[in-house]
Amino acid sequence: MDSCTTNYAVAQASDAAAVVRDETITSVMDVQAGCRWLAELPIPPFQQHRILRGGHLQTLIGARMGHTDHVGDAVHRCHSIELADGDTLVAHDDEPQNWTPAKGSVLLLHGICGCHSAGYMVRFQRRLNEHGIRTFRLDMRGCGDSAPLCRSITHAGRSEDVLAAIEFIARLVDDVSSPIGALGVSLGANQLLLAAGRVGSGKHTAPVGWDRVGPLLAIAPPMDLQLCSDAMESAKLRFYNWYFIKHLLRRASAPLRERDDYQAMLRLPKPKTLRQFDRQFTAPLAGFDNERDYYRASSAVSVAADIAVPTLIVTSADDPLVPVRSFTTLADRLAQRTQQGTAPKAAGLHHGAVRVHISAAGGHHGFMQRDRTGWTDELVSDFYGSAFASSPARSLTAASDVG
Structure with a gap:
């Protein structure tokens, strides 16, 4: 505890109508000094469009934002990731010009109705490629280009598929100094958090390259599926x-x-x-x-407090599909574990490394701003630009950074 810096600040946010318009409701931290960059990362408040206001409108317009065609000068490749049960995932690899392993890679995971060509997947790919970061847009089971290669379906609990993709990237980019980030939206965000939580709790064996993984970004995850x-x-x-x-x-x-x-x-x-x-x-x-x-079995909220990888969770209080209560419940759980000193310990992490950011508005991954740009687009590029610039993946969990 002595070597850790903990910042916990949460407002009662069960009623979205009670919060100040266009302001952040809560930003919850359970971090140690080795992830100070995450604690100090500025997250500007979302300023929603003056006409397209409210959770439903933001959700619907968000689903239509962005281009579905690959753009940019990155070198595009497709990779097949064979799974233990015979199904095959497809990863769309976009490597920027003059990319080097030190610049890092990010795995992108889509939502329930998405695939590699979803508007937000392409927008995030473009943004990250512009920052020199390599991206892997994954088609989960039965989605996009993996459809003819799978007899099974994707679902919220497919954490083992996420880990298989991470191990594939680690073996492909065989450089211990090359960080691997991962970003999930909606269902993909739950899968990502579930994977990290299961590794942190010991329910999953860490895949090859896990020591290079981080940070993680989960946008609008349905963490409590029953809720x-x-x-x-x-x-x-x-x-x-x-x-x-x-x-x-x-x-x-x-x-x-x-x-x-x-x-x-x-x-x-x-x-x-x-x-x-x-x-x-x-x-x-x-x-x-x-x-x-x-x-x-598949709700990430059950294991999210066990995550030992620097992680940012972003959601909105007016999301019509994912009740904000699941995030305030997680915030309380993080605070309790921090006070008890029972948060996960791994590779120099004396406590968990999860930040929960709840915006007052934005819908279910809508976040269209007043200037008609996507708030999460800027967040994604700033988040990974800051993380990869501050330190490679291995130093995010290095004991020497704590204290």
């Missing part, structure tokens, strides 16, 4: 249920459609809510007993 499912039952979110179910059924890969169990599921009445979809499709296809078992 999110409860919220989605509201009649006000009927459109979102319809949209997700329509997309997920349409996206089913050819190998998945060939499965007898999937065909049997299609013969049942069509689900009307995401909870019904998870009960009928997600849980049984992924090997869970039911949707409650899936939610319990």
